[in-house]
Amino acid sequence: MDRLVFTSNATIKEQATARQVLVNDLANVSTVGFKSSYDVALKTVKVNGPGFDSRFQAQAMVRDQIRLTPGPIMATGRPMDIALAETAVMTVQAPNGDVAFTRRGDLRVNPQGQLENGSGHLVLGNGGPIAVPPGMNVSINPDGSIYAKDPAQPATAPSVLIDQLRLRDGSDTKLGRRQDGLFKVDGQPDGTDIALGNAQPRVIPQALEGSNVSAIEAMTKLIDHSRSFETQIRIIKETKALDESGASMMKNA
Template sequence: MDRLSFNSMAAINEERIARHQLSNEIANVSTIGFKKTFDVTLQSHQAVGQGFDSRIQPRMYVNDQVQLDPGPLMVTGRDLDVALNHKTVLGVTGSNGELAFTRRGDLKVNASGVLETGTGHLVRGQDGGPITVPPGFKLSFGTDGTLYAIDPAQQGVPQQQAIAQLLLRDASATPLSKREDGLFKVVGKEAGTDFATGPEPVSLTPQAVEGSSVNPMASMVKLIEQSRSFEHQVRIIKESKSNDESGASMMKAS
């Protein structure tokens, strides 16, 4: 009977990672540009050790890779909002000063006149440095990531001037994982490493943002399934204990 309890406890312990992952997804249903990261699955694994060689227990296998499937497109009409198309990622400066990437496109100009994301990470230009915006200029983006500025005080018909090019990379052929601050980095490389853009052309949609790629209904269904699985495993442990007690009572002398 102890094998039933052993396997049930192993299943409960292994599924905790999936529960944490689902809780994180549900908490970020409304986060702009949020991407799912973990894919988890339970597989049978033979336990090795004294007294355990004949036992098979479940083990959780995790694929820690950012899923760049596009989320819903939300048109805002705001000049500094951009939605990254396909698997394009935007280069920013992380909280530790290193190069990182994101899909968040709710951009703004801070008090120092530097372009940053909604979370305060400085946006990088194609040259790798921050993008400084002239004060008082009207800004807009092209679909290729070019930042244009118009001087409202200019005489006659105002002319657009290209002042910067966003650091955009196609990550369709490059696996990415999440950093501790929620930004992306290249799998198997040191944090802050750049990568060559992939075969797909980089592009963005101006005056729009990308919503979270989390499907709230699917996440809730998975959470319910995990809750039922937990209850099922606990029931097995209780039944195993009951059967063991019944067997012990049968061995007693009458």
């Protein structure tokens, strides 16, 4: 009986890890540029204690690797909105100063005159955080070049190049999620940059990318986990009832 209860408890514990990933994905189904994580993986752990040395048990583990599947593109018409095309990521400055990456492209100019996204992370250019001259109209080209134009000038006046978005191609790089929600190179220290490749990352101007989380799929998986949890609890209750019946039979014998 004890072995059956132990097995049910272990199942509940392992499924709790997967539920955490699902709940986080579902909570960000409407977040701009959010990327879901790959499903929970299993690793083999040696069981310590009396018995044979060949006893091993599967244990769930979360590496939180980013799934760069594109989300739906929503045209906004706003000059400072961008959607990262294909597997491109944008380099930003994390709250602790590290170099990190994101797909969130709802850009704006903060009170300090620096370009940041909707999460408040400073967008990095060729020389660090991108500064925008006050009172200028900003536009972004598909190659990531940022132009500014004085609205007081004639319409025929050319725009001035002020910086270039530091874009990286994530197709050949495994990305993980940091504690602050930004992306990093998986398996490398925080702040590690992505090596430049042959592909030229591009953006889609005046558009935003929605979350790539499927709400229906996530809800279906959560329902399956809930049913499995109820099944394991029922097994534990039935095991307890059988154990009590056996104890009562032995007592009356």
